[in-house]
Amino acid sequence: MNKIEKKIREIAGKLLKDKKVKLIIGFEKGTLPLKARPTFVRKPEEVEKLIWNPFCENNLAVYIPFYRRYLDNGETIGVIAKGCDARSLILHIQENIEKREQIFIIGIPCEGILDRKRIEKEAFPGEITEVSEKDDTILVKGNGFEKTLKKKDFLCEDCIVCSHRKPVVYDELVEGDVKETEAADRQNQIKEFESKEPDERWKIFTEEVSRCIRCYACRNACPACYCKECFVDCSKPQWLGTTVDSETDLQLFQIIRTFHLAGRCVNCGSCSRACPMDINISLLVNKLSVDAKRLFDYETGIDVNEKPVLNKYSEDDSNEGFFEEH
Amino acid sequence: MKDSSKSIKHIEKDKLSEFIKQLRKDFTVIAPRNVKDFVLFQELKADEEPYLDFLNSRQSPKEYFFPQTENIVEYEGVTDKRVPIVTEKQMRKRIIFGMRPCDVTSLSILDRLFVNEDYVDNYYKRLRDNTLIFGFGCSYPRTTCFCTSFDSGPFSTKGTDVFITDSGDTFIIEGITEQGKKLIEKLPDGDKKLLKTKSEIEKKALDSITTPPDVEKIPEKLKGLFENPVWEVISERCLGCGVCTYLCPTCHCFDIQDEVIDNKGRRVKNWDSCMFPIFTLHGSGHQPREFRFQRMRQRIMHKFNYYDENFDIIACCGCGRCVTECPVNIDVREILRTISEL
Numbered sequence: 001m002n003k004i005e006k007k008i009r010e011i012a013g014k015l016l017k018d019k020k021v022k023l024i025i026g027f028e029k030g031t032l033p034l035k036a037r038p039t040f041v042r043k044p045e046e047v048e049k050l051i052w053n054p055f056c057e058n059n060l061a062v063y064i065p066f067y068r069r070y071l072d073n074g075e076t077i078g079v080i081a082k083g084c085d086a087r088s089l090i091l092h093i094q095e096n097i098e099k100r101e102q103i104f105i106i107g108i109p110c111e112g113i114l115d116r117k118r119i120e121k122e123a124f125p126g127e128i129t130e131v132s133e134k135d136d137t138i139l140v141k142g143n144g145f146e147k148t149l150k151k152k153d154f155l156c157e158d159c160i161v162c163s164h165r166k167p168v169v170y171d172e173l174v175e176g177d178v179k180e181t182e183a184a185d186r187q188n189q190i191k192e193f194e195s196k197e198p199d200e201r202w203k204i205f206t207e208e209v210s211r212c213i214r215c216y217a218c219r220n221a222c223p224a225c226y227c228k229e230c231f232v233d234c235s236k237p238q239w240l241g242t243t244v245d246s247e248t249d250l251q252l253f254q255i256i257r258t259f260h261l262a263g264r265c266v267n268c269g270s271c272s273r274a275c276p277m278d279i280n281i282s283l284l285v286n287k288l289s290v291d292a293k294r295l296f297d298y299e300t301g302i303d304v305n306e307k308p309v310l311n312k313y314s315e316d317d318s319n320e321g322f323f324e325e326h
Numbered sequence: 327m328k329d330s331s332k333s334i335k336h337i338e339k340d341k342l343s344e345f346i347k348q349l350r351k352d353f354t355v356i357a358p359r360n361v362k363d364f365v366l367f368q369e370l371k372a373d374e375e376p377y378l379d380f381l382n383s384r385q386s387p388k389e390y391f392f393p394q395t396e397n398i399v400e401y402e403g404v405t406d407k408r409v410p411i412v413t414e415k416q417m418r419k420r421i422i423f424g425m426r427p428c429d430v431t432s433l434s435i436l437d438r439l440f441v442n443e444d445y446v447d448n449y450y451k452r453l454r455d456n457t458l459i460f461g462f463g464c465s466y467p468r469t470t471c472f473c474t475s476f477d478s479g480p481f482s483t484k485g486t487d488v489f490i491t492d493s494g495d496t497f498i499i500e501g502i503t504e505q506g507k508k509l510i511e512k513l514p515d516g517d518k519k520l521l522k523t524k525s526e527i528e529k530k531a532l533d534s535i536t537t538p539p540d541v542e543k544i545p546e547k548l549k550g551l552f553e554n555p556v557w558e559v560i561s562e563r564c565l566g567c568g569v570c571t572y573l574c575p576t577c578h579c580f581d582i583q584d585e586v587i588d589n590k591g592r593r594v595k596n597w598d599s600c601m602f603p604i605f606t607l608h609g610s611g612h613q614p615r616e617f618r619f620q621r622m623r624q625r626i627m628h629k630f631n632y633y634d635e636n637f638d639i640i641a642c643c644g645c646g647r648c649v650t651e652c653p654v655n656i657d658v659r660e661i662l663r664t665i666s667e668l
Contacts, residue, residue, distance in 0.1 A: 030655035032470070037655035038563045058654060062565065066618070121363045125380045127468050143466060211361070213385070213394065215568035215599070221653050233604040242583055242596045243395040274653035276384060276569050278362050 004052040004108065007174045008080060011106050015078050016044040021104050022070050025063050026080035027056040033131045033140075034116040038063065050080070053133060054114040054151065059268045061088035061223035064098055076102050082110035084158075084268035086167035087301025088223035091264060094301075094308050097226060107170030109178035112151075112159035113269070114138070117278060119154050122147060158269030158282055161189045168302050186267065187290050193283060205251070205284070211277040212250045214242070218281045219257060221274035224264045231256060258284040263292045263309035266301050295320055333501035334516035342497065343375045345513065349421055353458070356390055357423040358383055367422065376424050378492065381468050382645060386429045386575035387422050391453045392436065394572075396595045398449065398582070404589040417456050424462040428471070428645040430485040431478040432575030433459075438637035439578060449595070458505060461486030465527050470646030472538040472659060478643060480531040481524070491524045498524050539662040541630070541640060547665055548631040552623070556668060560661055561622035563654045568599035570648035570656070571625065576641040579605070600624045626661060 008026065015021045028039035028049045036056045040063075041047055060079050067077055077098075079089060086105055093100050120128060123142045130141040137148050163186070165178045193201065216232070219225045231239050232253055240256075241249040267289055271281040292298045295318040298309040337345055349355055350370070357376030359368045365380040367387040400412040433454070440450035464471075464480035473479055483489040487506030491498040498520045501507030571577040581598040585591055598605055601621050607613050615621050633641035642658070649657050 031657040031660060032650065032655055035655050040562050063563075124363050125365075126466070127381055129469050213568075213572050215572045216602070217565070217567035217569045217653050220565040220567035229603075233602065235604060235607065241585060242581065243585075243594060244596075245395040270653075274565075274567070274569075276573060276651045278364060 002052065004174050004176055005050065007176075008050050008052055008106065008108075009047045011172050011174070012041060012047040012050055012078065012080075013044045015104060016041070016047065020076060021078040022075040023067070024050075024078035024080070024106075025060045026050045026106075027052065027058075027060075033128055034114075034119055052080070052108060054112065054138075055116065055131075056080075056082070057113045057116065057156075057270070057273050058221065059085050059088055059223050059266075059270045061085050061092060062221060062226075062270070064089070064092060064103070064223075065226040071098055071102055074102070076104055078104040078106055080108060081105050081167050081170070082108050082113075082268075083162060083164040083167050084110075084266045085223075086169055087164060087266040088268065090169055090301040090304055091224060091266065091308070092226075093304050094306065100304050104172075105167060105170040107167035107173040109166045109174065109176055110159075110162075111165065111178055112155040112162065112181075113273075114151060114154045115156045116273070119149065122149065156269045156273065157189065158267050158272075158286070161186045162267070163299070164302075169304060186286055186293070190283065190287050190290055194287070205254075206247065208279045208283075209250050209254050210247070211279055212244070212254065213277060214244060214250070214253065215276060217274040217276060218271035218279075221270040222261070223268075223270075224261055224266075225257070227260075231260075254281070254284065258288065261285050262288045263296075263298060264300055265289055333507050333510075334518075334520060335499040335501070335510050335513035336493075336516040336520060337497045337499055337513050339496060343373070346370065346375065346423070347373070348512075349423075349509070352419065354418050354420045355423050356387065356420060367425075370423075378424055378462070381466060382426050382428070382464070382647075384647075384651070385573055386432060386645065386647065387425055388429070388432065388436075388575045390420070390422060390457065391433065391450055392440075392578055392580075392597075393453075393595075394597045396449060398593045398595055400592045402590045404591070417452065420457045421460055422457060423460045424490065425459055425486070426464050426645070427461055427478055427480060427482040427484075427486075428464070428473045428643045429575050430459055430461050431473065431476065431482065431643040432645070434485050435576045435633075435637075435639055435641055435643065436578055438639060439633075442637075458487040458509070459485060460506075461489045461502075463489065463491040463524070463527065463531075465492055465531055467531055467535050468646055468650070470649040470659075471535055472644035472646065474532065474535050475538040475541045475644050476640060476642065479528075480535070481528040491527060493520065493523050493527065496520075537659075538644065539659045540666065541642075541662060544630045544662060544665060545634040545640065547668070548627060551665065551668065552627070554668065556664065557619040557623040560626075560656075560664065561619040564601075564618050564622055564656060565654055566601050566603070566618055566621065567653065568601050569651050569653065570658075571599040571601055572597060573647040573651050575643055575645055575647075576629070600628065626658075626665075630662075630665075 012024045024041045027036040029051055030037040034055055038058050089103055092098050126142045126145055128140045128142045132139045136151050139148050243249050265285040269282050292309050296309050355370045356367050357370050358365045358380055360377040365383040367383055401409050402412055403410050440447040467480050483502050487503045489500040489502055499510050501510050579598045580595050583594050629641040
């Protein structure tokens, strides 16, 4: 048990014992070596299963809308939150999904999530069956295979340029400070993509998306995708075909979903991690985050009292995109 | 006893591309390809060798029998009196090369639904009848594999036409059906020793599948569990995406849509998933499975109870794809154990 885990259990146990929260959403050990999984704790004696490691890859804010019944009853939910999870919760609060006082944010200073898929590729075509952590490295083992990997070489792309590793809003912060990364420059992450000609960008996009099998794991893993009825599921009227042989259907799904996330995405990377076809989904949404920052100096999920960027209007707003200057 | 050595052949690894080239003359060859450091079954390009250094493909080759999108009927030039149907093109014979035994088993499961005495799905049957299966022994089952829970195993040849084993230096090739034997008759005969080598590899593979869940009593057990609160526990972390069902080699639900533009159109069959909120949504707006636990229950019940009742076989082949790819690590092996212990 590491220091963070110990503290998480302590805080969670106390909250449940004092009946301050109805439920705590955190992580437990999964059945796969490179994956921790979401867990739901309701009794103080169950807090022992809560864990923390760099494989806690899901954004737990995604579960809050499932607990409408708790929120409607005025209950409070505790969430073990990384920087990005906390920002998603703030987005929810800004958009009136939950009230600030109904969420108890147990903030984790996160050093970045490790990219399970890239680590798995180290063993390709074999399989990693065991993993252990030691300081800045992880030791992975498989069938006749053993490798020590530096954590910093296997951070998720979105974690490399993360600008808020430490939750910006929290009710209790688990000790252990974390340095914000020097590479916190999302502009840099998409620079290469942005510098390409439109035709080339379109080619990359269409090739990536051509693998889409429309399982909607990207959407369902996303805390900002909480629409009661997603546009792809709407049947009266039906906005979108359900085929995979029509390029338009596949591309439209990704494009419309991306635009729905404009100024709302916290760049947690959950969509890309969830994709079974390894499509680089976050690339698109990240471009919009960069635009939100550049055009409106706005970052998602920072201030509970602020409105989401596309919900407010100011006469000084950038007119880029409306009036082309020649 | 038939003389099994007669149908045992072998092929040196560097001669494989020549063999594939021969097959391509009469068949479309669909084989494992390295897509992006993961493997999918796709049609081989000219002179391309299959990528055989893999554990299993990310998606099963189910789509070649039950395509994710499939035209049932196409029409063009509709007038108020006539709907002229676009006639079907002739289909070239195909080989699925390098299919793992779990995925081959899944076809025998799907066969019972799509081709039975009450009903024949001509679309499925046509694809099935026109395809030969080259099975590929699974020397290194993954830790998430549990094919031995079912009537299958890492070297089960059932349902294949030709069976391939990677012995390290060479491929051991067995002709299983008459058609299969014919296709490999020109390959050099294999030594009887090869059979021994194969059985050693097989034993090692079998030994590595250590804790397959016992599924024998699951169908019976599930009968009384429809109203059990366990479904809410099992499904609590479920995000409701379709990864498990769309990667599953035995899931087979579909939805039919009409796509019409002017006087041209098609009726098209698309995969559907019981995990989706729109699955079996009634025209009235009523949704019989409104909550995630009801959808999870449907998935498990359908596979392990309803299918068994209808077709006398469980609709799972133990490939473990739903286990490895679920974004929140819902593990069907755990679910089965939980159910057994109730």
